[in-house]
Amino acid sequence: MDKRSQVKRALWYILISCLIFFPLLGGVYLLISHEKQVAFVQEETVLLEMLRKEVLEEQNNAIEDLFLISNMKETSLLFSNDSEATRIVNSAIFAMIRARDYYDQIRILDAKGMEWVRFDYNDGTPKSIAKEELQDKSDRYYFLNAQDLKPGQVYISPFDLNVEGAAITIPFKPMIRYVMGIYDGTCDVPVGFVVINYLGQRILNKLHEAENSGQENLSLVNGQGYYLYGSDSRMPWGFQLPEHASANLSTLDPKLWARMQEASAGNFSKKSSFQFFTTLEPTDSAMSRIAQLRGGTTEETVLSEQSGQQWFLIKDISKEQWLAQINYLREVFLVNALIGFLVLVILSVMYAKIRMANESMQEQLVREATYDFLTGTYNRNAGFSLLTNLVKLTARNNQISILCFLDLNSLKLVNDRYGHDQGDLFIVSLVEMLKNTLRSTDTIIRLGGDEFLVLAPTCTKEAITPKFEEANELLKSKGKEVGCPVPWTFSFGCIEIPADGSKTADTLIAEADALMYRNKQQMKASLALLASVKDEADR
Structure with missing residues (x-):
């Protein structure tokens, strides 16, 4: 060619x-x-x-406040010149308008449209309008449109510019007015109205x-x-x-x-x-x-x-x-x-070969960096990150969370006498019993060897302690079931994670570890005392 x-x-x-x-x-x-x-x-x-x-x-914030004022028992007593009711209503409105920087005015009108109570936001310094300065609002469209309101109904004005007298307020003040009737319980005719001017x-x-x-x-x-x-x-x-x-x-x-x-x-x-x-x-x-x-x-x-x-x-x-x-x-x-x-x-x-190899390697690395190979729980590194996040979440939400430190009792003795296979079964059985008793939202972490952490968000020590006691009984039964002469139990110490975020993860772990150790020593002392009493009784 x-x-x-x-x-x-x-x-x-x-x-x-x-x-x-x-x-x-x-x-x-x-x-x-x-x-x-x-x-x-x-x-x-x-x-x-x-x-x-x-x-x-x-x-909806304005609707909630409107509903609150109009349904106060004292509000319907205003028009009978009840001084105590007037004081309570004025205090409530004052506190409300001071807390809300988006209300221009909160007013209470009688059935004829005359102002009985009026508070102005006044640039963050709420001002109660004197009685002689209160105005007649009977000709305002929002009052006229509210005449037929029934209990539970609200009038929402058009979104417009505020008008004082006959002129638009300068600078412009966009306004929405929410109106709800006040009822004395004798009929469905309002005896007055609550008006909120929303900025x-x-x-x-x-x-x-x-x-x-x-x-x-x-x-x-x-x-x-x-x-x-x-x-x-x-x-x-x-x-x-x-x-x-x-x-x-x-x-x-x-x-x-x-x-x-x-x-x-x-x-x-x-x-x-x-x-x-x-x-x-x-x-x-x-x-x-x-x-x-x-x-x-x-x-x-x-x-x-x-x-x-x-x-x-x-x-x-x-x-x-x-x-x-x-x-x-x-x-x-x-x-x-x-x-x-x-x-x-x-x-x-x-590309396909490289991509598949990289993905497989990445998944393996993620598994090894995150999970414990034997138990499938989170490992030490991942556990520290989870605990740090829980500390921040607890502080942000001002909630109560619990950190528990767990330690298997006599794991070394099981390994030495009956082999590491028996010891591994001991460890895996602990995780199994914890999963059977703890909530799905609780997190189990293996720090290494015979040490574990449990993170329990939105929980108390009183609520989680029985769970661990139940898990201990199940673990003990499991040990008897597999025929291990050494009792399968664990010790634990639970502390509350402070809601102010003042303690680090390392500090919390150290405190929980110390509490667990005290509990373990007390348990050993109790067992030794029981054994001593039994020996004396046998003699």
């Missing part, structure tokens, strides 16, 4: 390889890019849902923080399509500010608006961005929370009918970030195509 023919055949093989390899590589590229996009959409949807729950959880800026700040943590733009829109928040300065509060009235989502993005009317959540791709949205139903969330507080179901708690009590949370993510990932992926595939054309088969075989 001449050189020309060799070149032709080589080119033919190259062509065949390209016809097989490149379509296959292209299919893999399309599949991976699609999977990445699906994963991206799922991740962003989950993040938006988490943000939605955080926003709704903010209002809506807290919700907007949360959205701003979420924006800063990622490359995205967030918007919050009310049920009429007006912006409540938008990082791109989309002129919020158009329903109150005439100069912003044109900034309505239904006109700025009618396709998105129509989509949001059809579904409670969704996403779609635009020319320059991915868009995600979800619906917030503050009344539904409040209804569910009140039902829980009343010990009923959501069907038993019906809130006042409110129109427009719906918010939409919208996330816009630029496609630049996504396209950068795709472009990088494309470049990688092109490079791999050039290299793979020459060495695909050889590299695949070599």
Whole structure:
């Protein structure tokens, strides 16, 4: 075969390889890019849902406080000029508004809309408004809309800017008002109302923080399509500010608006961005929370009918970030195509062998570094890490946890007289009995030889000591069952892990070891005393 023919055949093989390899590589590229996009959409949807729950959880705090005040027995006695009831209610509201930096005002109105009690947050120094300064709120929309409230119902005002007199407060003060009736138990007609002015800026700040943590733009829109928040300065509060009235989502993005009317959540791709949205139903969330507080179901708690009590949370993510990932992926595939054309088969075989060998070696190393070969429990190194983590967890959660030090009695004697196989069975049997008696959340660690640790989170010494005593009896029975003349028992010492995190793992182990040793010595002394008494009796 001449050189020309060799070149032709080589080119033919190259062509065949390209016809097989490149379509296959292209299919893999399309599949991976699609999977990445699906994963991206799922991740962003989950993040938006988490943000939605955080926003709704903010209002549940106000619902709980509103429920507490309105259901206090003393609150209904205010209007009969009960001085003791007035003192108790004032103290409760003062403590509440001082503890909550997201309440602007907490007020109690009588049935005619006149303020009886009012506390202002006053920049962290709660202020009780004097009687002569209390105002008539009978003409305010939130009072009028609350007239038909029944027990267990709440009125939630629109999310809007605060108005004092007839003018919008400057600087702007976004506000949500929660109103619940006060009942004296004689009828379902309220004798007054509790009103909490919630500083809506807290919700907007949360959205701003979420924006800063990622490359995205967030918007919050009310049920009429007006912006409540938008990082791109989309002129919020158009329903109150005439100069912003044109900034309505239904006109700025009618396709998105129509989509949001059809579904409670969704996403779609635009020319320059991915868009995600979800619906917030503050009344539904409040209804569910009140039902829980009343010990009923959501069907038993019906809130006042409110129109427009719906918010939409919208996330816009630029496609630049996504396209950068795709472009990088494309470049990688092109490079791999050039290299793979020459060495695909050889590299695949070599890679599979190397990968399998590495994985097998890594699994073996992990097993040896983490678990005890004989018992299958955690070994010393892993045990120290687990104990250190438990110390931190105990301090963080302010809970009670227990560390126990265990030591097999007479293991050396068993090994010397009956062989190491019998000694190994002794050790393995201890672990088996501990697993049969301890909780699934408790952790067994072999320090080495005949020494073990047991970590018991959210537990007390009183609760775990009987478990060890039971395990001791089972172990003793096991020793008799296998015919070992030396009793199979263990000694233990249990200490509480301090909730202040003041002691290290080494210190805790040393203390538990010392306690175990004292217990072992006491046991030996008791056995020696019994033996002495028995000898004297035999004589």
